[in-house]
Amino acid sequence: xxxxxxRQQCPPSDLExxxxxxxxxxxxxxxxxxxxxxxxYLDQVLENVLENVLHFLTSKRDRNAASLVCKSWYRVEALTxxxxxxxxxxxxxxxxxxxxxxxxxxxxLKGKPRFADFNLMPPDxxxxxxxxxxxxAKAYPWLEKVNLKRMSVTDDDLAxxxxxxxxxxxxxxxxxxxxxTSGLAIFVNKCRQLKVLDLIESEVSDDESDWISCxxxxxxxxxxxxxxxxxxxxxxxxxxxxxxxxxxxxxxxLNRYVSIGQLYHLMIRAPxxxxxxxxxxxxxxxxxxxDQEPDYVNAFAACKSLVCLSGFxxxxxxxxxxxxxxxxxxxxxxxxxxNITAEQLKPIxxxxxxxxxxxxxxxxxxxxxxxxxxxxxxxxxxxVFPVDAREDSDGPVSExxxxxxxxxxxxxxxxxxxxxxMTNTAVIAMxxxxxxxxxxxxxxxxxxxxxxxxxxxxxxxxxxxVMNCKKLTRLAVSGLLTDKAFDYIGRHGKLVRTLSVxxxxxxxxxxxxxxxxxxxxxxxxxxxxxxxxxxxxxxxHHYYSMRFLWMSSCRLTRHGCQEIARAMPxxxxxxxxxxxxxEMDDAVEILYMYRSLVGPRTDTPKFVTIL
Amino acid sequence: MExxxxxENDLNLKATELRLGLPGTHEEQQAVSSRVGNxxxxxxxxxxxxxxAPPPKAQIVGxxxxxxxxxxxxxxxxxxxxxxxxxxxxxMDGAPYLRKIDxxxxxxxxxxxxxxxxxxxxxxxxxxxxxxxxxxxYAPTYEDKDGDWMLVGDVPWGMFxxxxxxxxxxxxxxxxxxxxxx
Numbered sequence: 120x121x122x123x124x125x126r127q128q129c130p131p132s133d134l135e136x137x138x139x140x141x142x143x144x145x146x147x148x149x150x151x152x153x154x155x156x157x158x159x160y161l162d163q164v165l166e167n168v169l170e171n172v173l174h175f176l177t178s179k180r181d182r183n184a185a186s187l188v189c190k191s192w193y194r195v196e197a198l199t200x201x202x203x204x205x206x207x208x209x210x211x212x213x214x215x216x217x218x219x220x221x222x223x224x225x226x227x228l229k230g231k232p233r234f235a236d237f238n239l240m241p242p243d244x245x246x247x248x249x250x251x252x253x254x255x256a257k258a259y260p261w262l263e264k265v266n267l268k269r270m271s272v273t274d275d276d277l278a279x280x281x282x283x284x285x286x287x288x289x290x291x292x293x294x295x296x297x298x299x300t301s302g303l304a305i306f307v308n309k310c311r312q313l314k315v316l317d318l319i320e321s322e323v324s325d326d327e328s329d330w331i332s333c334x335x336x337x338x339x340x341x342x343x344x345x346x347x348x349x350x351x352x353x354x355x356x357x358x359x360x361x362x363x364x365x366x367x368x369x370x371x372x373l374n375r376y377v378s379i380g381q382l383y384h385l386m387i388r389a390p391x392x393x394x395x396x397x398x399x400x401x402x403x404x405x406x407x408x409x410d411q412e413p414d415y416v417n418a419f420a421a422c423k424s425l426v427c428l429s430g431f432x433x434x435x436x437x438x439x440x441x442x443x444x445x446x447x448x449x450x451x452x453x454x455x456x457x458n459i460t461a462e463q464l465k466p467i468x469x470x471x472x473x474x475x476x477x478x479x480x481x482x483x484x485x486x487x488x489x490x491x492x493x494x495x496x497x498x499x500x501x502x503v504f505p506v507d508a509r510e511d512s513d514g515p516v517s518e519x520x521x522x523x524x525x526x527x528x529x530x531x532x533x534x535x536x537x538x539x540x541m542t543n544t545a546v547i548a549m550x551x552x553x554x555x556x557x558x559x560x561x562x563x564x565x566x567x568x569x570x571x572x573x574x575x576x577x578x579x580x581x582x583x584x585v586m587n588c589k590k591l592t593r594l595a596v597s598g599l600l601t602d603k604a605f606d607y608i609g610r611h612g613k614l615v616r617t618l619s620v621x622x623x624x625x626x627x628x629x630x631x632x633x634x635x636x637x638x639x640x641x642x643x644x645x646x647x648x649x650x651x652x653x654x655x656x657x658x659x660h661h662y663y664s665m666r667f668l669w670m671s672s673c674r675l676t677r678h679g680c681q682e683i684a685r686a687m688p689x690x691x692x693x694x695x696x697x698x699x700x701x702e703m704d705d706a707v708e709i710l711y712m713y714r715s716l717v718g719p720r721t722d723t724p725k726f727v728t729i730l
Numbered sequence: 731m732e733x734x735x736x737x738e739n740d741l742n743l744k745a746t747e748l749r750l751g752l753p754g755t756h757e758e759q760q761a762v763s764s765r766v767g768n769x770x771x772x773x774x775x776x777x778x779x780x781x782x783a784p785p786p787k788a789q790i791v792g793x794x795x796x797x798x799x800x801x802x803x804x805x806x807x808x809x810x811x812x813x814x815x816x817x818x819x820x821x822m823d824g825a826p827y828l829r830k831i832d833x834x835x836x837x838x839x840x841x842x843x844x845x846x847x848x849x850x851x852x853x854x855x856x857x858x859x860x861x862x863x864x865x866x867x868y869a870p871t872y873e874d875k876d877g878d879w880m881l882v883g884d885v886p887w888g889m890f891x892x893x894x895x896x897x898x899x900x901x902x903x904x905x906x907x908x909x910x911x912x
Contacts, residue, residue: 237791401837508801509794510793622793
C-alpha cells in the first residue's frame with residue numbers, strides 16, 4: 120500500500136467521459152428526466168458495478184494498480200479492500216489507514232527491520248502494535264484477522280483484540296515479542312470465534328499462566344493451533360481435552376515440553392490433522408526396559424491427511440521409523456531442530472518423493488544432501504541451518520552438497536544454505552541447473568572467505584546466479600566479494616527486490632552499481648561493508664521506491680545522512696546507536712531509513728535520532 | 731643456564747606466581763567466538779596487528795545471521811553408543827558438601843537447572859541473555875576449559891557440555907556482579 124500512496128493525484132478526466140457515454144447509451148433504470156440527476160444516478164450505478172467487480176481483486180498489487188486509474192476507482196477500491204497489508208508500520212499512521220479504507224477485515228503489519236533479529240540494535244526500538252489495535256477497535260469492529268511480523272505486542276493488546284472485536288477469528292504472530300502467557304490466557308478465553316492462533320518464532324514470556332486451560336468449554340472452532348515457540352510447560356490434560364473438542368483442527372504444532380508419549384495421545388484424537396509439529400519427539404523420562412511403549416506407527420498411520428511435519432525438538436532417533444508411513448505424502452518436512460546424521464536421514468528421505476519444502480541441519484552432511492537430491496525431485500524450497508553457528512567451526516556441508524542438490528532438484532525455487540566453504544563452480548552449476556530460482560541466500564560463515572579451491576573471490580558465482588536465474592527476486596551474498604560482484608548484480612539483477620549484504624565489496628562503487636542498476640529494489644540491508652556517503656547519495660533517485668534501507672557498521676557519517684534527509688523530505692532517516700553510547704562523533708553506527716507519509720514517528724527511544 | 735631459566739619461566743614460575751584475579755585467568759590462544767557476551771580475544775601473537783593484517787576478528791555481533799532462538803535450541807546428538815557420562819562437580823556457596831552430576835543425562839539448560847534447583851532446594855530465577863538470572867540471589871556459573879568462570883546459559887548447550895569442567899552456584903554479591911552487563 121505504501122508504494123503507491125504518494126501517487127494519489129490522478130487525472131479525473133476519465134470520469135466525465137464515462138458519464139457521457141452512459142447517458143448516450145440509455146442504460147439501465149428509469150431515473151428522472153433531469154439530465155444532471157440522471158448523470159449522478161448513472162455514476163452511482165457505475166460505481167456499484169465497479170464495486171462488485173473490484174471485490175474479485177484480491178492481490179494487493181492489482182488493487183494498488185486499480186486505485187491509480189482515477190478518483191472514482193480510487194474511492195471504490197478503498198471501499199472494497201478487505202485485506203490491508205502494510206509492509207512498514209511507520210510508513211503510514213493508523214489514522215490515515217483507517218481514513219482511507221473503510222471496510223477492512225484483515226490486517227497484515229510488519230514492524231522491525233530483519234537485522235534486528237540478530238541483536239544488531241538494542242531492543243525496544245519500536246514497532247508497537249498498541250496504537251494500531253486502538254485505531255482498529257474504533258474503525259473496524261468487525262475485524263477478523265490480524266497478522267503481525269516483528270511487532271511488539273503487549274498482553275493488553277491481546278486483551279483488546281479479544282474483547283473489542285467480537286468476531287475475531289485469526290491471530291498470527293511471527294517474530295513478535297512483548298507478551299506472555301497471561302496475555303494468551305485472556306485472549307483465548309475471550310475469543311469465542313477463534314479459528315487460528317499461530318505463534319511462530321515469537322518470544323513469549325512465561326508468566327506461569329495456564330493458558331491452554333483458558334480456552335472456553337464446549338466445541339471449539341479451532342482450525343490451527345501453533346505454539347512450538349512457546350518455551351514453557353503447558354497443561355497437557357487441558358490440551359488433550361481441547362484437541363478432543365476441536366473437530367475442525369487441521370494444524371497443530373506442539374512445543375518441546377510435549378513428550379512423544381503425550382504426542383501419541385493427541386494424534387489418536389486428531390487423525391484429521393494435515394500439519395503436525397511433534398514437540399520433543401522423545402519420552403519424558405528414559406523409558407524403562409519393561410515399559411509398554413505406545414504404538415507410534417499406528418498413530419502416524421491413522422493420520423492419512425498429514426502433509427506437513429515438523430518439531431523433533433529433542434529427537435531420539437530410535438523413534439524416527441514411526442514416521443516412515445507418512446513420508447510418501449509429505450510435501451513439507453522440517454528437521455531443522457533435529458541433530459541427525461546422514462544415515463538416520465536416508466531411510467526417511469528416500470520415501471519422500473513428493474517433498475517440496477525441506478528444512479534441515481547441516482549435521483546430515485553433504486552425504487545427506489546427496490540423498491535428498493536423489494529422491495526429492497519436486498523440491499521447491501531447501502534450508503540448511505548450521506548446528507554450530509560459529510565462524511571457525513568445522514563445516515559438514517560444502518559445495519559438494521550444493522552441487523548435488525542443483526543436479527537432483529531442478530525445480531528448486533528457494534534456497535538458504537549455511538556453510539563454511541564453497542566454490543564458484545558449484546554456485547555457477549546451481550545457476551544453470553535451477554533456472555526457476557526466485558530466492559538465493561548463501562551464507563558462507565567465515566567472513567571474507569574465498570572460493571576454497573581456487574582462492575578467488577566469489578564474484579563469478581553470484582554473478583552467474585543473477586545472470587542465469589531470470590526470476591530471481593531475493594538475494595543474500597557472502598564470502599569474499601569485490602565490487603565486481605555488485606557490478607553483476609546491478610547489470611543483471613533486474614527483478615531483485617530484496618538484497619542482503621554483509622562484509623562485502625571494496626568501495627562505494629559496489630553500492631552505486633546496485634542502487635543505479637536494480638529498479639525493483641525494495642529492501643536493502645547492508646552490514647560491515649566499506650560504503651560511505653558518496654555511495655548513499657547515488658541512490659537519491661530511488662529511495663522513494665524502496666521500503667527501507669539498512670546500513671550498519673559501514674562508513675557513513677552524520678552529515679552524509681543529513682544531506683539525504685534534507686534532499687528527501689518524505690524519507691524518515693533514523694540514526695541508531697547502541698543503547699549505552701552517547702551521541703559523540705560524526706560516524707553513524709546504524710542507518711535505517713524508510714519512506715513515510717506521516718513524517719518522523721513520535722515513539723523513538725533514546726538511542727534513536729531522526730535527522 | 732639462561733635458556734633453562736627461560737624454559738622454566740614458561741611453566742613453573744607462572745604456576746606459582748602470586749597475583750590478583752580468579753584462578754586460571756591468563757592469556758591463551760583462543761578460537762574467536764562470534765556470540766555476543768563472549769569476550770575472548772586472540773593472544774599476544776595476533777595482537778600486534780598492523781595495516782597489512784586482515785581486520786581484527788573481535789567478537790562479531792549477529793554473525794552468522796541465525797536468530798538466537800535457533801542457536802539456543804540445538805541439542806547435542808543423543809549418542810546411545812557413547813559409554814560413560816560427563817561427570818562434573820557441582821558446588822553451591824554455603825552448602826557443606828559437593829555433588830557430582832552427569833551432564834549427558836540432560837538434554838538442555840532447563841532440565842539441568844531444574845535438577846540443580848531440586849538438589850539444593852532453591853530457586854534459580856529467570857535467564858535472559860542480557861541480564862543473566864533475574865529474581866534470585868543465585869547465579870549458576872561454570873568453569874570452562876580455559877579456566878574462566880562463565881554464566882551458565884550463554885553458549886549453545888552442545889558447546890557447554892564439551893567445555894564445562896565444573897559447576898558452581900554463586901550466591902550474593904558475587905552472583906549479582908556476574909549477572910549484570912555480561
